[in-house]
Amino acid sequence: MTALIQIEHVSKFYHMGGETIRALDDISLEIAQGEFVAIMGPSGSGKSTLMNIIGCLDVSDEGLYVLDGKQIHSLKDSQLAEIRNRKIGFVFQNFNLLPRLSAYENVELSLIYRGLSRKQREPLVLQALEAVDLLDRRKHFPSELSGGQQQRVAIARTLAGIRRLFWRMSRRGRWIPRRAWRSWILSGG
Numbered sequence: 001m002t003a004l005i006q007i008e009h010v011s012k013f014y015h016m017g018g019e020t021i022r023a024l025d026d027i028s029l030e031i032a033q034g035e036f037v038a039i040m041g042p043s044g045s046g047k048s049t050l051m052n053i054i055g056c057l058d059v060s061d062e063g064l065y066v067l068d069g070k071q072i073h074s075l076k077d078s079q080l081a082e083i084r085n086r087k088i089g090f091v092f093q094n095f096n097l098l099p100r101l102s103a104y105e106n107v108e109l110s111l112i113y114r115g116l117s118r119k120q121r122e123p124l125v126l127q128a129l130e131a132v133d134l135l136d137r138r139k140h141f142p143s144e145l146s147g148g149q150q151q152r153v154a155i156a157r158t159l160a161g162i163r164r165l166f167w168r169m170s171r172r173g174r175w176i177p178r179r180a181w182r183s184w185i186l187s188g189g
């Protein structure tokens, strides 16, 4: 099976004054669709740098990155932004929820940016909130939610944005969560 994420001989350098810092030095890895991978390593070993590249927030200085069959390393900023919007879901450490928007509106936001109508957005937002067991808190603002609940809103926002990976079409034509993901989320990841 072709890897969904394919990284080959990737290096990334930062230049500070006269010094060159090798944040990533000849990294190769493959991740298949549906695979869970944890990237672990000591502080300063390059995890964030690698995640920024995998997440299309940054590009490598050397090597090859192919995401879902598309070569990423040679793309322009606008093309990277398009891929981030359509293919990548981030759950940030500090959740990055907007404080003046409700849980529902926070999940809905990226779908608005993507140009989906209110009618298209509503089932995706409700299903994502249901998958993280937060339907009853959808009108709450982040300050009215616990830390764990805020994190689950951030996860719901990610799920709603990458429907293809997390939802499947039922025989009646409705989008329903893939069971494995749902039980993983409900058990706390």
Ligand SMILES: Nc1ncnc2c1ncn2[C@@H]1O[C@H](COP(=O)(O)OP(=O)(O)OP(=O)(O)O)[C@@H](O)[C@H]1O
Residues within 6 Å of the ligand: 014, 015, 016, 021, 022, 023, 041, 042, 043, 044, 045, 046, 047, 048, 049, 050
């Ligand atoms: N913008 C930058 N400019 C210069 N050096 C940087 C920059 N960003 C990261 N580095 C350096 O690159 C190396 C890798 O940093 P990175 O943030 O990827 O590590 P990390 O594994 O995520 O660390 P941590 O677990 O502490 O967050 C470190 O030595 C860091 O000092």
